[in-house]
Amino acid sequence: MATTRVIGLDIGSSSVRAAELEFGSGGPTGKTPPTLVRLGQVPLPIGAVRDGEVVQPETVASALRQLWAQAKFESKDVVIGVGNQRVIVRELDLPWMPLAQLKASLPYQVGDSLPMSTDDALLDYYPTAEFDGPQGRSVQGMLVAAQRDTVNANVMAVESAGLRPRMVDLNAFALVRALTRGELAGATAAFVDIGASITTVVISSHGTPRLVRSLPSGGHNVTAAVASALGVPLPEAEAIKREVGIGFAVGPDRTSASEAVSAVVRALVESVRNTFVYYAGNNAGAPIDVVVLTGGGSHLPGLGQYLSSASRLPVTLGDPLAGLRSAKTVQREALNGHESVVALPVGLAYGVAA
Structure with missing residues (x-):
């Protein structure tokens, strides 16, 4: 039986992560579950990566070389993701035409509606449905417009490490692919990936993305606030942040830390909740069923309950490894309780194999 192996590579603000999946002849939807081969x-x-963009390419390249040596990835072909506030994602209806032709026509169809020149942008289109409109057959979908230099900086760092980017994908789409299995495949779910400095919110209905937002805040912003409030180094602030969490009673010696955590988390949760409200206002017949948290920042004690109270929605931690088999080369137990941090690399691997 023919198999395909794909490596998804996530370049985050605090770490680089990669996952290698093996797919059977049916791909991600085949009868044989994918196998996690290496992680x-x-x-x-x-400072090496700022707001989702590589600013110290040699530092990132060195980390990637170390990652390949440690995990013993055999291939240098990778799928990388992008996602920050310089990547615009919006719903757009277009006249129907074959997908390749439609994508080629994007610079001429969307140039007047973008806050950037199409010469400076990388454009893509993700079709979600077809319908008969006033002008005839049409396509409903999502336009993705990324600043070219943002993508190029990440690609150059990857190539400097001796790797070969086969595809550049949107992080939000990778999240959906990694997590919409089982009950979530038929639900309207809000996926909230809290990274170090960027929080990605993507709402999908029955596995199809409907809304994407990128928020300029994450777990490191909370740590930095604690460090500033207490005058302590970042590693110590990180430990204190995990100790006090959000929504818990603390002693007098932790009041300042608790207030610092609350100030940043409150603002982030309010932005996430506002995204939900915006979606609900435009999709009255398809309310959000569940919120799924991923990313390192999602493990702040009390955060799930805090977001659930603010949004009045059930909140759960995402598990991108659910339903996957694991090869003997993977120490799966090392990820117990922290599976959500590898949602992006797993989802990126799913993309090129789809």
């Missing part, structure tokens, strides 16, 4: 991560120093 690894290497931390990055603060």
